[in-house]
Amino acid sequence: MKRFTKKNRNNPRRTTATIRDVALRANVAVGTVSRVVNNRPDVNEELRSRVLRAAADLSYRPNARGRSLARNSSTLLSFILSNRDFLHPFHSHVLQGVQEFCEKAGYFVMYTRFQYSPSIKASELILPLVLQSHGMTDCVVLAGTNYKNFSDALESRDIPYVLLANNFVSQGVRKPVNQVRFDDVTGAGEAARYLIQLGHRQICYIGDISMPWYRARYEAYLREMEKAGLQPMAQTLALSDDRFTNGLKSVQEVLDQKVPMTAIFAGTDDVALGAWEGLRRRGLEVPRDISLIGFDDQQGPLAFPALTTVRVDTGEVGRQLAKMAIARLTSSGQSIPEVLIPTKLMKRETCRPLLNMQRARRKS
Amino acid sequence: MKRFTKKNRNNPRRTTATIRDVALRANVAVGTVSRVVNNRPDVNEELRSRVLRAAADLSYRPNARGRSLARNSSTLLSFILSNRDFLHPFHSHVLQGVQEFCEKAGYFVMYTRFQYSPSIKASELILPLVLQSHGMTDCVVLAGTNYKNFSDALESRDIPYVLLANNFVSQGVRKPVNQVRFDDVTGAGEAARYLIQLGHRQICYIGDISMPWYRARYEAYLREMEKAGLQPMAQTLALSDDRFTNGLKSVQEVLDQKVPMTAIFAGTDDVALGAWEGLRRRGLEVPRDISLIGFDDQQGPLAFPALTTVRVDTGEVGRQLAKMAIARLTSSGQSIPEVLIPTKLMKRETCRPLLNMQRARRKS
């Protein structure tokens, strides 16, 4: 008799049908309904259709909360954008990719930001709200700029995560597991080589090399310059997340110093557009006076002539992150080797061969 | 004795402490722990600290799944981007605003896309996955381009939602409840008036007026032109989500038709940048030959001279959407009146007064 004292059991103004209601109506046990709802094969067809009918009649929708409690898992990833002012187009596309893959896999994506200092000890780091209670999310996708203390904190708390590795800042090298990386080193090398092949000798790199992604590209540029016996030059003025202004100011600085230069390799498209603007303000034209290469190719066709740049398939980065996250969950906490996404130099209209190319060749 | 047969109860390799473990350790009842964890005032300080200690010792994190089942509510909103190819910077900022407010209110945001046809009947619409099971999300924020069939479907299924109203497409006028709108009509009128005041007579509107947001701006423009006794002109070439190309092609079309024109009002900044590019390709300079105004001010300073445009505080739009969504949940399903976000004309460098302003004045 106790059973009929239950709260909502036979409360007519209850709005949503439960598995029990379906079972009652179909004259089967709740277990059977569960099996049908979860598409398990071991159900008599007669019963199955009776259940399906009843479910449809009651417009039954399984309750995600009950399910996740019973299964002790939801299907929810968290995309955490760390230490960024806002959702930049680059990360928009990554998020998009994550969402896309998740959708197909039946998972969902939460979007959160998280600001933290790299100098706080892992054990003392106050985690983002979404991680403060248990079971809000199954796995975390770390994007934005991250540091070891956060990943350590996650590990010590047994929170599964995957990492967008390019923007991970640490002294040593991170062991290449549970992370996705796009191959900006190869892309940057290709870009530098391309400029050199076009006959450029004075090639300036612009980008804040205190940040690891700019730095990786810079080092690839360095290697190519060295290989070609050329003198590298770099200029950077870091100004928060405003990369356009960074590029603009940096170029002004270079021009003020009267360093001779025929080409610019920028660490990011935004930086390139800013640099371009800086050139324009000094009456310099691209590519007539200065050749220009960017990085990312996320801006769409917002420039003319079309910007030569290194394309990063950010959508694919996101999809792979999601795939890896879901793999982590289903293959019980095992580490998964790094996934490397190739990049591609998009030769467009902002680079020109130098007229004195032959002379330059001879010199080398 | 039954109680000790429970599955994990005293399984040492269980990883996460439950409320019961805390209660045991603190020598209190689970109810008390619950009260402490939920910061309820009616707990003896002595007990409270004992519980807190025990919780810390066990590094207890409340289980969100159990909690949401018991409370029959999670703290999870869904941001649904409808019928868009990707997360455009405009909506990035709205999402950002939603996330910001939610964070402060202790809510979380899921990001989903949803493509649907306006011609499907509400009852036959296949809802996005996140809405197919019950309790995945408490309230839905509708962004992107939406139609009545979807909002109807949500209503008939008793799923609470709030709407970004500017991009809502329907024949009649939507009743102004549970929605946030930014005042693009006033902003567009101001922009048109500004051009007219500067002495422009031939002002062309560019933007795909089949979309309601472009259309609203267009109509505001029309009213101002009419008020000033001027002949309106509009050009549009819709090309998917690629607004830059839309602007570019449209301007080429106008120029091909040799319609005299001294100013362009574009429905969006992207369109404006595209139009600008189109002008440049024909050797026309902004603002020397043509004055230009955009709309949104989401792109950051990506242009030079700086684009005059109508600023929309998209962050605020997002925050208000979140606020309204949460209000809906806490004030038990009541309708909430529309919130209107003001816009602001940012007078920058792409408009110039006409030299023959006085003559123009006299004519009118």
Place this chain on the structure above:
DNA sequence: CTGAAAGCGCTAACAT
């Protein structure tokens, strides 16, 4: 193949 029933971790009503 199906039914019965024990949990999942937490909240909230009730009793003390």
Place this chain on the structure above:
DNA sequence: ATGTTAGCGCTTTCAG
């Protein structure tokens, strides 16, 4: 103020 306990809706043994 605190303890006890019946659920929340679902999954998953375990018998049969």
